[in-house]
Amino acid sequence: xxxxxxxxCSTGSNNEAGSVTVxxxxxxxxxxxxxxxxxxxxxxxxxxxxxxxxxxLATQLVEGAPADVFASADNAQMDRVxxxxxxxxxxxxxxxxxxxxxxxxxxxxxxxxxxxxxRPGLLVALAAPEVPAGNYAxxxxxxxxxxxxxxxYETDVRAVLTKVQLGEVDxxxxxxxxxxxxxxxxxxxxxxxxxxxxxYPIVALHRDNAAASAFIDFVxxxxxxxxxxxxxxxxx
Amino acid sequence: xxxxxxxxxxxxxxxxPAVIAGVFFTLPLIGLAARIPWSRLxxxxxxxxxxxxxxxxLMTSVAATAIATAFGxxxxxxxxxxxxxxxxxxxxxxxxxxxxxxxxGGVALLAxxxxxxxxxxxxxxxxxxxxPFSMPAVVIAQVFVAMPFLxxxxxxxxxxxxxxxxxxxxTLGASPWYLLTRVTIPSIRPAIVSGMILTWARxxxxxxxxxxxxxxxxxxxxxxxxxxxxxxxxxxxLALLMSLILVVVSLTVLVSMRQRWTGALGDPR
Numbered sequence: 001x002x003x004x005x006x007x008x009c010s011t012g013s014n015n016e017a018g019s020v021t022v023x024x025x026x027x028x029x030x031x032x033x034x035x036x037x038x039x040x041x042x043x044x045x046x047x048x049x050x051x052x053x054x055x056x057l058a059t060q061l062v063e064g065a066p067a068d069v070f071a072s073a074d075n076a077q078m079d080r081v082x083x084x085x086x087x088x089x090x091x092x093x094x095x096x097x098x099x100x101x102x103x104x105x106x107x108x109x110x111x112x113x114x115x116x117x118x119r120p121g122l123l124v125a126l127a128a129p130e131v132p133a134g135n136y137a138x139x140x141x142x143x144x145x146x147x148x149x150x151x152x153y154e155t156d157v158r159a160v161l162t163k164v165q166l167g168e169v170d171x172x173x174x175x176x177x178x179x180x181x182x183x184x185x186x187x188x189x190x191x192x193x194x195x196x197x198x199x200y201p202i203v204a205l206h207r208d209n210a211a212a213s214a215f216i217d218f219v220x221x222x223x224x225x226x227x228x229x230x231x232x233x234x235x236x
Numbered sequence: 237x238x239x240x241x242x243x244x245x246x247x248x249x250x251x252x253p254a255v256i257a258g259v260f261f262t263l264p265l266i267g268l269a270a271r272i273p274w275s276r277l278x279x280x281x282x283x284x285x286x287x288x289x290x291x292x293x294l295m296t297s298v299a300a301t302a303i304a305t306a307f308g309x310x311x312x313x314x315x316x317x318x319x320x321x322x323x324x325x326x327x328x329x330x331x332x333x334x335x336x337x338x339x340x341g342g343v344a345l346l347a348x349x350x351x352x353x354x355x356x357x358x359x360x361x362x363x364x365x366x367x368p369f370s371m372p373a374v375v376i377a378q379v380f381v382a383m384p385f386l387x388x389x390x391x392x393x394x395x396x397x398x399x400x401x402x403x404x405x406x407t408l409g410a411s412p413w414y415l416l417t418r419v420t421i422p423s424i425r426p427a428i429v430s431g432m433i434l435t436w437a438r439x440x441x442x443x444x445x446x447x448x449x450x451x452x453x454x455x456x457x458x459x460x461x462x463x464x465x466x467x468x469x470x471x472x473x474l475a476l477l478m479s480l481i482l483v484v485v486s487l488t489v490l491v492s493m494r495q496r497w498t499g500a501l502g503d504p505r
Contacts, residue, residue, distance in 0.1 A: 130469035151369040152451025155465060167352040168368050
């Protein structure tokens with residue numbers, strides 16, 4: 001499938017090792033691992049993945065780290081990288097990530113809407129406003145005009161998920177992709193009107209790198225977009 | 237009277253690594269001081285975020301030290317003075333939290349005292365008590381990770397204690413209680429104080445078990461280490477100032493308490 005959509009890979013890429021190195025945001029860990037497997041199963045090149053926070057990856061790339069593709073969790077870090085490169089490709093938004101409410105799998109508190117988080121006595125975990133997910137969660141709550149006093153402000157968004165999985169809180173607000181990948185929780189949608197959507201751009205770090213472009217084409221293909229949707233990302 | 241001359245010269249093979257070790261511990265402190273935004277000090281020091289977190293840290297760490305002492309002293313005595321099957325295993329279990337990653341300790345505490353935990357479920361159902369996300373949870377997390385320092389220090393002192401004094405007192409007809417309170421405890425007082433200081437210092441710096449078991453809410457469970465960690469994400473100047481507060485408070489206590497209370501174990505001046 002990979003080669004059908006990318007004629008160039010049958011004629012050999014300009015990457016000698018025949019592999020593509022992809023730097024991807026930490027929140028893409030699960031889905032990009034699956035995408036790399038899809039490419040290999042289709043007879044495409046070996047995909048070498050490196051995951052970290054987008055800002056960490058951007059710093060590494062600006063400092064000259066050898067990679068072919070960069071997939072960022074926000075536009076700001078992408079811009080930093082593009083500005084530092086000599087001849088980069090054109091960044092494309094390949095997925096979006098929304099916020100979602102997570103509750104215990106059986107939803108014992110019967111939470112159905114974001115307004116339900118206001119209920120007295122309900123234990124809610126949020127990410128701290130100092131980290132992006134917590135900042136977004138507060139924006140969403142403000143937009144929905146919902147006043148929540150959480151039981152705890154967790155230091156990262158995965159810890160919010162853990163508190164819900166362990167049953168220590170009744171609800172939390174996390175990324176939809178975190179909710180989709182998690183066991184023992186149910187996700188409750190937050191309407192677009194109040195939700196915060198983070199754009200995920202991807203780029204070939206050199207515009208003439210055919211293998212890199214082929215990988216990006218695969219991510220943008222119906223099969224690639226379906227994978228992203230399976231892992232809780234919004235696609236066009 | 238002791239003079240400098242009465243001490244043997246320090247061998248060079250001891251001196252060099254000792255100096256390297258000293259520099260190793262001092263350099264990060266100097267580095268920290270160099271980064272402190274001294275011009276913003278007044279403005280930052282009066283932020284309620286820092287003072288509130290300091291207040292919670294002091295309250296909880298002192299409470300944790302008191303509880304760890306009340307229960308740790310008897311535990312140390314039992315480990316040092318009694319023989320029972322599985323004693324080594326008991327000692328290992330009671331000190332395991334020193335080597336566990338604190339986050340694992342926090343998860344274990346949730347599994348025991350959390351809302352869905354072994355005991356936590358009963359506490360919730362019978363008394364409506366929920367420990368996580370409360371100030372007592374902060375204290376519990378601190379006791380869990382810090383008490384082993386008291387237990388091990390006191391146990392070593394009890395094992396090393398010359399038995400003659402106690403035997404003499406016993407042959408003179410002292411009751412077990414009199415023996416414990418008038419002979420044994422006074423003899424190991426420096427070790428008890430050292431253990432308490434170590435316990436307090438560990439409790440003050442506690443982060444991983446606290447954030448996992450007690451969570452983080454300003455005014456209830458946000459201790460200074462947690463506030464510092466969060467400030468690193470948003471206002472690094474504030475994070476550095478909070479680090480400074482933690483360093484100054486800890487240094488003051490460590491220096492003054494040692495001189496005041498641990499004469500027999502402290503500096504041979």
